[in-house]
Amino acid sequence: MKERSLVAFTLLTQTAVGAFVTLEALYFGLAFLAGTAYDDMPGNKVLLAIGLLVGLGLLASFFHLGTLANAWRALSNISSSWLSREIFFMLLFVFLGALYAGLQWLKIAPVGVRNVLAGLAVLSGLSLVFSISRVYSLRTIPVWNTLATPVSFFTTAFLLGALLVRLMMALAWPALPKDGSLGIGDVFPLAFWILEWIGLVCIALIGVELLIILLGRAKPGGRSGQPFQVVRNPVRPTESLFWLRLVLLVAGAGILLFQSLPGAGGGGPKGPLAGLAFILVLASEIIARFLFYEAGINQGL
Amino acid sequence: MTRYAFYLDTNSCSGCKACQVACKDKHSLEAGILWRRVYEIAGGGWRRVGDAWESTVFAYNLSLACNHCAKPICVEVCPTQAISQREDGIVLINEKICTGCRYCSWACPYGAPQYNTAAGKMTKCTFCVDNLDAGLPPACVAACPMRALDFGDRADLEIKYGKAAAFYPLPAAGLTDPSLVLTPPNDAFKAQSEPACIVNWEEVRKP
Numbered sequence: 344m345k346e347r348s349l350v351a352f353t354l355l356t357q358t359a360v361g362a363f364v365t366l367e368a369l370y371f372g373l374a375f376l377a378g379t380a381y382d383d384m385p386g387n388k389v390l391l392a393i394g395l396l397v398g399l400g401l402l403a404s405f406f407h408l409g410t411l412a413n414a415w416r417a418l419s420n421i422s423s424s425w426l427s428r429e430i431f432f433m434l435l436f437v438f439l440g441a442l443y444a445g446l447q448w449l450k451i452a453p454v455g456v457r458n459v460l461a462g463l464a465v466l467s468g469l470s471l472v473f474s475i476s477r478v479y480s481l482r483t484i485p486v487w488n489t490l491a492t493p494v495s496f497f498t499t500a501f502l503l504g505a506l507l508v509r510l511m512m513a514l515a516w517p518a519l520p521k522d523g524s525l526g527i528g529d530v531f532p533l534a535f536w537i538l539e540w541i542g543l544v545c546i547a548l549i550g551v552e553l554l555i556i557l558l559g560r561a562k563p564g565g566r567s568g569q570p571f572q573v574v575r576n577p578v579r580p581t582e583s584l585f586w587l588r589l590v591l592l593v594a595g596a597g598i599l600l601f602q603s604l605p606g607a608g609g610g611g612p613k614g615p616l617a618g619l620a621f622i623l624v625l626a627s628e629i630i631a632r633f634l635f636y637e638a639g640i641n642q643g644l
Numbered sequence: 645m646t647r648y649a650f651y652l653d654t655n656s657c658s659g660c661k662a663c664q665v666a667c668k669d670k671h672s673l674e675a676g677i678l679w680r681r682v683y684e685i686a687g688g689g690w691r692r693v694g695d696a697w698e699s700t701v702f703a704y705n706l707s708l709a710c711n712h713c714a715k716p717i718c719v720e721v722c723p724t725q726a727i728s729q730r731e732d733g734i735v736l737i738n739e740k741i742c743t744g745c746r747y748c749s750w751a752c753p754y755g756a757p758q759y760n761t762a763a764g765k766m767t768k769c770t771f772c773v774d775n776l777d778a779g780l781p782p783a784c785v786a787a788c789p790m791r792a793l794d795f796g797d798r799a800d801l802e803i804k805y806g807k808a809a810a811f812y813p814l815p816a817a818g819l820t821d822p823s824l825v826l827t828p829p830n831d832a833f834k835a836q837s838e839p840a841c842i843v844n845w846e847e848v849r850k851p
Binding site for chain 2: 408411423426
């Protein structure tokens with residue numbers, strides 16, 4: 344449990360990127376399906392939450408540093424260090440995201456300009472998640488240097504981000520007037536139809552995670568598999584934590600499935616259950632990230 | 645141009661740790677930090693052959709510092725460019741620039757960069773550059789009572805002692821191309837077929 348600050352940094356930033364991508368996908372979907380731009384839904388609150396997540400993520404990353412005064416130098420090695428690139432994309436995502444959120448909040452720029460900014464922020468966010476995964480794809484740490492690292496980092500980002508947006512929209516739903524006075528009332532059923540689809544996508548993403556877990560465990564390990572991979576009095580993988588992560592993930596998928604049943608989730612996903620699904624999956628992802636660090640740091644001499 | 649490398653004859657190494665202590669003493673290293681570490685490897689057991697029991701027990705020592713690799717992954721990954729390689733191959737950390745992110749410590753498969761918690765900085769073997777400048781050997785080499793350690797130009801050492809393949813628990817040499825010339829232990833082959841482990845892990849693990 345040594346890498347608490349990095350667990351927090353990676354999960355918070357990945358969730359933020361996932362939530363941003365989901366929100367923009369939702370806006371895009373609404374504009375596409377309804378034929379007009381609907382961007383003044385509770386989306387602003389989601390943007391605020393994303394800002395909070397990114398801010399907390401940055402704060403958490405500082406706790407990992409021994410000499411904070413030199414943190415600004417971390418952009419010095421962009422030509423060869425993925426850690427420098429990660430920080431570069433982090434700053435770019437923060438800058439573009441904040442600019443977009445500001446314009447969105449105040450509605451002071453044409454929709455076209457905001458859309459371009461949102462697109463650039465999405466690209467920088469995806470580059471950020473990719474960079475985070477490359478930071479761990481070290482040729483000297485075989486257990487991290489697999490396709491599972493980028494795939495699982497992106498899955499985590501989209502899964503937690505989508506569940507967060509789904510939860511916030513579900514919570515905002517009852518408080519909104521249904522008479523169309525906001526100008527978006529007519530669109531809400533459509534938004535929730537999209538959110539239900541997001542729920543189904545989340546179930547699929549959980550499926551991807553389960554597949555990664557199964558493939559990861561099926562891999563031959565130990566000295567016989569890789570003659571020069573150091574295996575020293577191996578720290579027993581924390582089996583109970585692993586199973587807990589699995590149970591939480593499946594439970595989250597169960598709730599999502601239940602909510603997507605006809606009748607069960609009529610009128611969109613309900614807040615409490617959507618919240619429970621988010622919490623279960625979040626807890627599972629936190630455990631998974633701790634196990635990820637445990638596995639990697641125990642490599643090498 | 646000389647490209648410095650260390651040499652270790654694992655069959656001569658008695659595991660006395662004079663090298664480890666000499667290094668710690670010269671550089672006044674904090675508790676827990678070992679720029680040179682002696683790994684004690686042991687393994688094997690008893691194997692039944694017909695009606696008899698045959699011993700496959702083995703043990704050897706591996707004294708490792710920074711290998712000042714030709715492809716130093718620490719230099720590659722350091723985000724602040726605090727780690728650099730000189731023309732003579734020696735890899736050094738500029739502690740003034742280091743931000744203490746410990747990324748080099750993860751990346752290095754030899755456990756060479758070590759974290760000084762009190763200073764919030766990474767530290768590592770300097771090949772005793774001050775000794776070299778004064779025409780003296782590195783402290784570890786000078787302290788070895790078995791003459792198991794040596795240093796010099798990598799090409800010369802390779803001509804003198806040959807190029808050995810990596811053995812347990814060393815990672816594949818291709819990863820970083822370490823400037824480490826080795827005479828492998830006679831029992832190195834046993835570590836490939838018998839259970840083996842580092843028995844003094846508590847002593848040598850990364851801080």
